[in-house]
Amino acid sequence: MKHSRKKNARRYIVAASIGALLSAGVATGAYAGTTEEPSAPAAAPAYQPEMVKALATTLGVSEKAAVERLDREAEQQDRFAELREDRVETLGAFFTKDGSLVVNAADAGAAKEVRAAGLEARVPERGESELDRIKAQLDAKALKSAPAGVSAWSVDLASDTVTVEVNGDSDAATRSFLKAAKSNGDAVRVVKGQEKLETQAVVPPGSRMTFNGYLCSVGYGAKDRNGKQVLVTAGHCIEDLPELAYNGTRFAKGTHTRFALGTRSV
Template sequence: MRNSRMYRLAAVAITLSASAALGTQTVAQAQGTDATPHYQPEMVRALAASLGVSEDAAIDRLDRQDVQQAKLAELARRGIADDGAFFDASGKLTVNAADSTEAARIEKAGLGARVPARGQAALDKVKAELDAFAARKAPSGAVAWSVDLAADKVTIKVNNDRGAAVKAFLAKAAEHGSAVRIVRGEEKLEAKAAIYPGSKMTFNDTSQWCSVGYGARDRSGNQYLVTAGHCVTNTLRYDGTAFAKGYKTRYALGTRSVDMGILTINSGHSITPSVGTWGNSNPVAVKGGSRAASGAAVCKSGATTGWTCGTIGSYNNTVTYVDRNGGPDTVITGLATSSVCVEGGDSGGAYISGNQAQGMTSGGPIDQQCSGVNSRGSSYFQPLDDALSYYGLTLNTN
């Protein structure tokens, strides 16, 4: 019972000091054998249902993603630079090229290519200007803004444009002409920390909670929990037992922040390198942390909504989170977006594409409700590779 309960509740299963043997058993299950399929059946089923395709088609999509990502990595090793890449709805990877010559070399390697009007580097500059402008005063009403590689534009999502700060922000954006598009009627966002009674990973002795993220280590072998920055607090508990202590965070309410943070793992505890699927058979083994391209299939495990799947949207998003307790708005930079559904308490939970760890839940629409694996929704997550790089850590893998 305790073993199955651990998988249902944990985004990444925690082995407590009182269960040393259980921790060993968990790792063995996650590692599998030669007969273990390349992708866990539960992930394939969830992804197939989420995308509305057969399980064979879901496996084919994951396989094609892996092959195309490997080709893109090989191009980089050969010195062929790209200006951003994304998967389209059919699962084809399209690469932005600097010119027709580079595009031809990319196509020869078996990938789609185009020469965009702007490309990622130029769009990143536009977004950086908007980030700097928003840092002076949070543009309440501007929900999020990000680089949309497929559209070759910076997209700004707006809930309302009546305030002086958001009007000034939109006027600044208009200076960039067709490089920016405005999408109106969006819901307000909030960080997805706990708001319900009961918990998975509780804050100190309160009933508020987040979800467990990924385990990592420093050069000395010290173990850390990598999570959303707003989930970092003095003490975190699993099943009533303190297992981690707040160490560093880049999140601060009311100021421009990055939603990443780490906690030290208490002696005798550990985080296994496998993502729980909330009762859907075996956990998904973590084999690495290579970032998947926009459009890639992804699933998330969280303490409130469990196992939900969708696709990755875009990277380098900036959002404005509101505070339900009446505190100031907080501008968060550096997030990725997805069509994965989340609710309060899912923050910090693990995103994984195939067997590659992607990140931790940051936030989503305030009143979003999820109804199971196949729920369609939206969410923002902190990319794991950025957090590992910033803190100088190495992901624990299976």
């Protein structure tokens, strides 16, 4: 008997739900002849117009061709994301100048899986994590004593090195920095004869930036309470605190995000 009462109660709930749906349907039908259906909202563009225009200008192509390029890159990113979800061991990825995504695979087996997904693969000597470790050491070195003769240093996944650009080595801090950099052997590539670091390009809000084989949009510049320049952007863009590139040149690194905490996405 106990089982039977539970069954009847369940039937009552289902019947009540159906009754509610029918009542709603009747009410809707009463106004069908007097109410016009709202027109469907216009579909939002897949990419921000400013980003498309900037890419078209950079590549010297039409905006239609720029959108097609973005579509191809987005498709490759989706494949790369699926590989990571499947726990295929990768060591970073980067886009070539022609828009092909090259994935750094941890070993021959991983490279085979990458190629099976329709992406280019290679097995690097080092890979992203090792290069990030070397760059972090150089970052710490520079914080202690700024090397005036060094224009920039950054991870270059394409060459599988940390690239250090030098415009002079007359000061002690620069010589000490270069000594530390060269202690990493051929993992660091020193490029001499570079000009002093100056603003070379403006990265407007909404421009395309890349990281780890993904695309995102640049947010906007700001300063923190100490006057340090920062970039504020969508939290999902820097969830794993990656280094960010614009037109193939790294210009910033994620330092903090609240995205993973479920709060405002910055």
